[in-house]
Amino acid sequence: AQSVTQLGSHVSVSEGALVLLRCNYSSSVPPYLFWYVQYPNQGLQLLLKYTSAATLVKGINGFEAEFKKSETSFHLTKPSAHMSDAAEYFCAVSDLGTDKLIFGTGTRLQVFP
Amino acid sequence: DTAVSQTPKYLVTQMGNDKSIKCEQNLGHDTMYWYKQDSKKFLKIMFSYNNKELIINETVPNRFSPKSPDKAHLNLHINSLELGDSAVYFCASSQTGVRTEAFFGQGTRLTVV
Numbered sequence: 001a002q003s004v005t006q007l008g009s010h011v012s013v014s015e016g017a018l019v020l021l022r023c024n025y026s027s028s029v030p031p032y033l034f035w036y037v038q039y040p041n042q043g044l045q046l047l048l049k050y051t052s053a054a055t056l057v058k059g060i061n062g063f064e065a066e067f068k069k070s071e072t073s074f075h076l077t078k079p080s081a082h083m084s085d086a087a088e089y090f091c092a093v094s095d096l097g098t099d100k101l102i103f104g105t106g107t108r109l110q111v112f113p
Numbered sequence: 114d115t116a117v118s119q120t121p122k123y124l125v126t127q128m129g130n131d132k133s134i135k136c137e138q139n140l141g142h143d144t145m146y147w148y149k150q151d152s153k154k155f156l157k158i159m160f161s162y163n164n165k166e167l168i169i170n171e172t173v174p175n176r177f178s179p180k181s182p183d184k185a186h187l188n189l190h191i192n193s194l195e196l197g198d199s200a201v202y203f204c205a206s207s208q209t210g211v212r213t214e215a216f217f218g219q220g221t222r223l224t225v226v
Contacts, residue, residue: 034214036217043218043219044205044217046216090156094212098169099144106154
């Protein structure tokens, strides 16, 4: 069965610092991976997705993620954090049998001035 | 022009009551989902429908009954509400296919007292 693991339930950075949110996947076949962001009291919004076209994926709001098969990772990065990036971030994998999204446990990003 | 809309946004009700949450999408997608997000932000799929047909039922108590009158609508009816049903319920939709992302509604925060 496919799954994703997000390391670190909370990450705190200073404004302007690098953001790194970790996601590792478990899949016997090439996975389709997604990063979503959830702002307080809102639904989930897609940041970016990996569907095997390119290993470095650029998303919205300056975020990007790199698919590394050797490390079974799909970490999310942003060079310079902004206060408005404070939110909950979810990594997800698409289940090949049912197309459903299987989510990680989420990482809360806090940004300090 | 909300893509996936849910009503109501907040729902407070007493134990034992029956309630419904409505969802509509105007994206022309053929697959719709209900996800439950618990107090620890963990997201889990409950149901998915494809063209009005139930595809996934993830061992949800049969007090929960989804209904899809057409492919743009997926409602969730909950009988005999329990305290443990308190959560945020998200509706989502997508095109069929493992590479496609899901679009989420704003969520319905259900509180059972």
